Amino acid sequence: MQLKAGDYLFMEGSFDDHLYIVKKGFLTAERREHGMTQVQWVFEPGSLIGEGSLLENRPHTHAVKASVDSELIVLEQSELKQSLAKSPNWFVSIVYFLSRRFREAEKKHAQHNRIRALPSLLFILSQGFQNKNFDVKEMMKNLYFLTGLKSKEALYLLQILESLGLFKIFDGQIHHPNYHVIQMLYGALFFRATRKQIPATILSITDQLILNAFVQTTKENGFLFKEQTAIESATFFKMGSKYAHGLRLSNKSLDDLLNKKILTHVTELDSDFIYGDIDSILDLLELNRIYPLLDKKLIDTP
Amino acid sequence: MYKVIPPVQMCVKAGFIVFKPDESPKQLIIVEEGKLIAYEWKNGEKSFVFEMNPGDLIGVAALLEKEEIHYHIEAAIDSKITIIDEECMESQLIKAPVWLVALMKSLSLRTRELKKSRKQTRSPNLLQSMTLFLYYKNAKELPLFETIQEYCFQTRSSIKSAYANLKYLHSNNMICLKGDNEETIFIDEPMLLSILTDCFSSKQSQSPYYPFHLSPLEKECLLFLSKYNSSELESGAWLNILQSQNPLFSASEWIRFQEHRIFVKVSEDKFLIHQEKIREVLLALENEKNIKKIILCN
The missing domain is CATH 1.10.10.10 (Winged helix-like DNA-binding domain superfamily/Winged helix DNA-binding domain)
Incomplete structure (x- = not known):
């Protein structure tokens, strides 16, 4: 298969049950974030593209584009099935285990990024309202610049905080934020992380x-x-x-x-x-209602 | 013709030690029936790590990536297991198509890369990230150490890199580090930080940053407007005022001013000067050379 520089092999979210091996040239896995194209990986000769889609029929998580004129070897899913049919069961188990482990790692990676970016989101929410950002898109963009959290994960985070009653989202805007509780929550997380102790605001x-x-x-x-x-x-x-x-x-x-x-x-x-x-007491009680739920929600969200 | 060395299948009794780190050879263990548990010794005590049920396996990294298994593996109940050692795996890998072996190695490598990247900062541009953080701090004066600590808590950036970026912003007159040991950050003009982050965004999205693409006529009119005390006026009235300042001012400049929120619509056809926006544009122009230098180098 030949690709000209700038040609797309496939787009983000598309389904495709082929495995591609780069024979010549270079390709990049890209993702659009806030109007910018972020290169996630570079595929050089010998690299494989589309493992997840081939083994688990998952949609592609990135778009892949040829950076220069490139040549690819294309393998059909049927070839994989034939090869695996000839292999012993234990070998097939290993192949699927590797695929499953990769998917789990991707999931944990996204979860980890969300947990890591939560304090920054609370920080922006508590500080940002006094400045200019009420807009969800603007908020997600700034969160991306601050922490690198992708918009899909940022949206999950906003939905988690909304479900905890910290604000309401409608018409692409954040409404009725509980500034004081947001600030206290940020303070509690910062204190917990830096002092390795339970913050004074977290009550028995x-x-x-x-x-x-x-x-x-x-x-x-x-x-x-x-x-x-x-x-x-x-x-x-x-x-x-x-x-x-x-x-x-x-x-x-x-x-x-x-x-x-x-x-x-x-x-x-x-x-x-x-x-x-x-x-202040009502805010403190609200903080203590939210605090134990937060960790659970962050982990439970897919 | 290569011959595949068959794996070893074993039935083990509860309590049987299947694997001991440092003693057992590199191997991959698949649970066929029963249950295994993984544990480690901590301060002389046996500490449970995870359990393995039928279909689970351990030791892929040991065989494919030459990594050690760090846990003791023991049968929790009577179990049936399959053990694949290096020889057995290699004999199968030789027989498998090259692309299938490459597929397995690629999955393994990318899983490892994902795990490794958890410890790294994800901010696409650390200087931009620091600028945005300082802007959001919304303070004229900040203690250096605490600020770096808070920034690193949020971004997982290293203290060294955070400090280097502060020094860079200081040397480019965006902030000022003062005190005997530069222990305080002074931010004379927080809006400058907001301008710098907007410039970074424009660069990344390859869209022009509006203030740096103003015509001399527009600049002249903005300067005029910055000193103009006004109330709400209709668009025609504003056009007249601006044309009296410079007759070349036309409807297209008026539309551009609206697009860039130099004027805000307050009612049906009434507009008000957005003085804060004009201040931002003029501040960007005042610092144009400096900002462009930072953007170009980062």
Whole structure:
């Protein structure tokens, strides 16, 4: 088979059950990303093209184009089948194992890239809104320039974050982003990666139950203190338990939240109350809802 | 005529050690029936790694890529296995068509390349990536070490390369590294970083960067507009104003100004000057020589 320089052997996404061996010339595997053509591989004489499609009838993941005039040897899938039919079973197992392993490696590679690019996406989302980027395409383009994440994977990431309720996507735009939670999530991931510790914003189940009880009880029994929301300690301990799934609330159970300055306990002469910023607490609870789900979603997405 | 050396088939009892690293020869093991487990010794303790069920195999890399199997393999229950050693594999590879052997090696090599590339940064252009990162940081002053640390966390770029790119941006007047040990990054004009990333994008998509393709007439009009205090006006009124500045200003320049968002449409036929956009264009022109040099070299 002869190809002139610039001729395409096949396009990305097309089906083709041939295996090509480069006899002469050079070809490139290309992918279009944000209006740019990215060369992924260069095939030189002796290289094989189309292994995945031949063995597993998968669509081509890249377009392949001749860089110079080239000559290829074309092998039909039937030739592969004939050869394998003559081979012992164990040999056939190895061939298909190699193909499967390659596909798995491609899948893991994409998954790995997504996980790696997540902090950058959160970073752009949290910073970008204050600048100019509300547009999904623009966001994906910048994510690509920053981390190299391809648009297909970037879209998966955006959909994961949308499914977690961090924003809504419609008409190609990102709407109603929860900036504060996005920033906290980015901060938590950065802290986890650099310090190898659990970030202070990630709370134990007990602390989350207490905060939830605080939010619920202050709705009926709260009062304002220093522009924050407060509740009498005795009322909170008495009423809060029903919202904390039976957890017995006491001064001691608040220790962790007091140390982290999420709640403040005031005990003066005749007053004994607890206060905190309800908006920050709600964001913190939202972060703690999302955080454990995120890893699972990142791994589960195909 | 080559003769294929047949593989060894074995029935093993639970607990039988099928493979020991450093002791067993290079081989490929296929589970036909039963179950095998792979484990390693860590601090004197047996640590489970994975299990193998019928159809699974281990040791392809050992035979095709001369890599070692690092795990101990043991039968978890009574099992039937096939063992292929180097001689057996080679006798089959000699018999197989050359293209089939090449196919197997290619699959193996590309799998290894994919695994290897996980540790590498994927940013298509690290200087562009750093520029974009600094732009998004949206700060006039940044601590050097923490900034590099955060950038490397996001991009998996090396500290050395991140620092080299900061130095490069500094030497080309995009940012300024100050302090006794250059421990602070100063960004006088964050918009310049945005302009530089736009220029990189234009280069990669082979599309012209608008500010560098303005005619002298358009430049003159932009300078005029940058000092013009205006309210919303109709297109005809704007055309008159710009023609009074330079009679050569025509409808085609007006359309180009709209396309490049020098004017924004605010109602049916009312337009407003986009002063921020004009500032961006003029800033790009002011730094044209410098920006073009960076783009050309990267």
